[in-house]
Amino acid sequence: MTRKIPATVITGFLGAGKSTLVRHLLENNRGQRLALIVNEFGDVGIDGDMLTTCDIEGCGKDDIIELANGCLCCTVADEFLPVMQALIERDLPPDHILIETSGLALPKPLVKAFHWPEIRSRVTVNGVVAVVDAEATAAGRFTSTPEQMARPDHDNPLEEVFDDQLLCADMVLLNKTDLVDDIALEKARRRIESKLRPGVKVIPTRHSIVDPVVVVGLDAAAEDDLDTRPSLHDSATDHSHDDFESFAVDLPEIADPDALIKRISSAIATHDILRLKGFLAVQDKPARAVVQAVGARIDRWFDRPWRPGEAHAGQVVVIGGKGLDRAAIAAAIRG
Numbered sequence: 542m543t544r545k546i547p548a549t550v551i552t553g554f555l556g557a558g559k560s561t562l563v564r565h566l567l568e569n570n571r572g573q574r575l576a577l578i579v580n581e582f583g584d585v586g587i588d589g590d591m592l593t594t595c596d597i598e599g600c601g602k603d604d605i606i607e608l609a610n611g612c613l614c615c616t617v618a619d620e621f622l623p624v625m626q627a628l629i630e631r632d633l634p635p636d637h638i639l640i641e642t643s644g645l646a647l648p649k650p651l652v653k654a655f656h657w658p659e660i661r662s663r664v665t666v667n668g669v670v671a672v673v674d675a676e677a678t679a680a681g682r683f684t685s686t687p688e689q690m691a692r693p694d695h696d697n698p699l700e701e702v703f704d705d706q707l708l709c710a711d712m713v714l715l716n717k718t719d720l721v722d723d724i725a726l727e728k729a730r731r732r733i734e735s736k737l738r739p740g741v742k743v744i745p746t747r748h749s750i751v752d753p754v755v756v757v758g759l760d761a762a763a764e765d766d767l768d769t770r771p772s773l774h775d776s777a778t779d780h781s782h783d784d785f786e787s788f789a790v791d792l793p794e795i796a797d798p799d800a801l802i803k804r805i806s807s808a809i810a811t812h813d814i815l816r817l818k819g820f821l822a823v824q825d826k827p828a829r830a831v832v833q834a835v836g837a838r839i840d841r842w843f844d845r846p847w848r849p850g851e852a853h854a855g856q857v858v859v860i861g862g863k864g865l866d867r868a869a870i871a872a873a874i875r876g
């Protein structure tokens with residue numbers, strides 16, 4: 542019998558450091574043939590674009606497959622299964638498959654898909670790894686307030702997604718340790734451990750740096766013990782993302798990136814924006830800039846030179862609670 546191809550599912554809330562982990566794993570692939578399936582919330586793929594342009598040895602364009610149109614957990618049958626089948630049927634199938642889910646996806650329906658007969662005989666989920674933002678967790682961003690708990694209709698969509706991701710995990714990377722002190726780190730660790738299945742390890746990381754073997758070398762066969770991975774959505778016949786939405790804002794080439802960052806910062810403070818990411822074109826700069834906002838924190842760096850003939854234009858994707866005032870946010874960002 543041929544060995545099953547191991548697949549690692551990387552889950553974690555918006556902006557926790559999943560793509561940072563994926564990049565680290567691809568860059569340190571130890572000669573293995575890796576394939577990556579990356580899924581984003583919304584229909585604009587920023588993560589896949591950044592990865593396919595970074596020229597990682599041993600990981601070609603064909604090995605990175607982007608599913609940027611809704612959450613994997615809701616599009617498993619239509620989108621994920623055909624992609625998996627095509628990977629398995631390649632003349633030279635990958636040695637290992639990484640699956641980065643969107644920050645709003647529930648991992649359990651995805652793991653369930655590995656029961657599909659064509660896939661079950663060829664691939665196993667050797668681990669579900671959850672990446673967690675230590676700063677946001679310590680600050681209680683995913684925890685209901687006592688006032689919310691007291692409401693009879695209490696539900697906190699952020700907390701539900703976060704909890705579902707942790708409940709399905711075989712391992713947790715408690716990331717962004719550089720942004721918290723020891724007390725906050727302990728607080729975050731305690732909050733997480735109370736939600737994990739027994740025996741699940743929590744590893745503190747900075748920029749998702751961890752020995753790759755620790756992450757890809759798990760041997761969990763997660764599809765075989767789904768019953769031990771409770772989900773708040775087990776009883777629901779359908780899970781939709783009605784609580785969240787995303788849209789893109791096109792930006793012309795800009796002269797003053799600092800002013801744009803200030804405008805983004807104030808839009809985040811004013812509206813229910815959870816995540817913003819994308820690219821900027823800065824006048825007289827030969828390279829494309831990346832902008833990444835998680836909560837109120839905004840990072841910016843140059844990513845790669847503009848290609849000959851490529852339009853110097855920017856675009857950011859905004860993700861937030863349902864009912865975002867798209868026109869007001871776009872106007873505030875464009876200035």
Ligand SMILES: Nc1nc2c(ncn2[C@@H]2O[C@H](COP(=O)(O)OP(=O)(O)OP(=O)(O)O)[C@@H](O)[C@H]2O)c(=O)[nH]1
Nearest residue numbers: 554555556557558559560561644717747748833840
């Ligand atoms: N300070 C700090 N920043 C980090 C760390 N890990 C990741 N980041 C930054 O956090 C931002 C989001 O990281 P990503 O890896 O894109 O997060 P993600 O989970 O893939 O985000 P989504 O796919 O949008 O859910 C980026 O600006 C990263 O550079 C860390 O350990 N410390």
